[in-house]
Amino acid sequence: MPKVFWYYTLIIIGATLLIFTGIKKKxxxxxxxxxxxxxxxxxxxxxLIIMLILDAYEYKPGxxxxxxxENIVGHLIANTALWSSTAILIMxxxxxxxxxxxxxVSFMLIEELFIKVDAYDHNWWKTYMTGIGVFLFMWAMKxxxxxxxxxxxxxxxxxxxxxxxxxxxxxxxxxxxxxGKLFFYVDWSENIYRTSIEFSGFLYNVLMxxxxxxxxxxxxxxxxxxxxFVLFLSGDILLHSLHILRLYDGWNxxxxxxxxxxxxxxxxxCEKYTLKQSVF
Numbered sequence: 001m002p003k004v005f006w007y008y009t010l011i012i013i014g015a016t017l018l019i020f021t022g023i024k025k026k027x028x029x030x031x032x033x034x035x036x037x038x039x040x041x042x043x044x045x046x047x048l049i050i051m052l053i054l055d056a057y058e059y060k061p062g063x064x065x066x067x068x069x070e071n072i073v074g075h076l077i078a079n080t081a082l083w084s085s086t087a088i089l090i091m092x093x094x095x096x097x098x099x100x101x102x103x104x105v106s107f108m109l110i111e112e113l114f115i116k117v118d119a120y121d122h123n124w125w126k127t128y129m130t131g132i133g134v135f136l137f138m139w140a141m142k143x144x145x146x147x148x149x150x151x152x153x154x155x156x157x158x159x160x161x162x163x164x165x166x167x168x169x170x171x172x173x174x175x176x177x178x179x180g181k182l183f184f185y186v187d188w189s190e191n192i193y194r195t196s197i198e199f200s201g202f203l204y205n206v207l208m209x210x211x212x213x214x215x216x217x218x219x220x221x222x223x224x225x226x227x228x229f230v231l232f233l234s235g236d237i238l239l240h241s242l243h244i245l246r247l248y249d250g251w252n253x254x255x256x257x258x259x260x261x262x263x264x265x266x267x268x269x270c271e272k273y274t275l276k277q278s279v280f
Contacts, residue, residue, distance in 0.1 A: 018032075068194040
């Protein structure tokens with residue numbers, strides 16, 4: 001059986017959890033989407049440090065010959081499908097500590113299954129660390145959700161908006177990198193996938209997400225929303241002219257600009273119409 005099959009099961013489990021939560025709680029779908037993206041961003045950021053920087057473990061979906069590309073695909077599927085959907089379930093139902101423990105054990109069992117079928121492997125990581133990490137992460141998300149709609153502060157919404165902007169921008173970049181359409185050449189590593197993910201995920205996209213959040217979420221004037229589009233296009237043109245950003249298979253800056261505009265546009269919609277706190 002192909003290893004990627006096991007990753008497809010994670011997508012099915014995640015989709016089932018999201019549908020179940022949406023039906024049972026009858027929540028605003030755009031609002032749930034924003035929370036889903038927020039949680040996804042937190043899980044992405046944490047795991048990129050643990051997996052990519054600290055080299056704790058490896059994903060092995062069997063789609064690439066390149067080890068880093070394999071890790072990125074597995075990381076995107078596992079975190080987006082399983083971690084985020086589980087967090088939404090816990091946040092919306094405000095599940096108790098025994099449930100958090102049960103879900104932590106479930107994650108550890110899934111991890112052991114993936115190791116057994118050779119779809120995942122540890123370097124120095126241990127399965128119990130996953131259990132601890134799941135419990136702490138889900139507990140934190142439960143508290144965040146409760147605080148946000150209880151007596152949350154403005155800085156909480158700004159953080160959420162920044163994370164959402166980063167995820168939407170990074171989704172475009174990571175997808176194009178995995179498809180071989182875009183790479184960043186900055187000599188940070190011998191592996192071009194690793195260099196591109198680190199440069200975009202930890203530097204370039206962080207900067208652009210900060211720009212988008214400042215002009216859209218902080219300044220709060222409609223006309224400032226144009227600035228992120230202009231600065232992102234200018235940044236891509238500059239990096240392309242310096243041969244840091246290189247595009248392949250017929251892709252050009254205009255193609256990239258269209259996808260950038262869609263990601264920024266999606267962020268603006270999320271910022272304007274979701275995550276409303278009664279205290280503001």
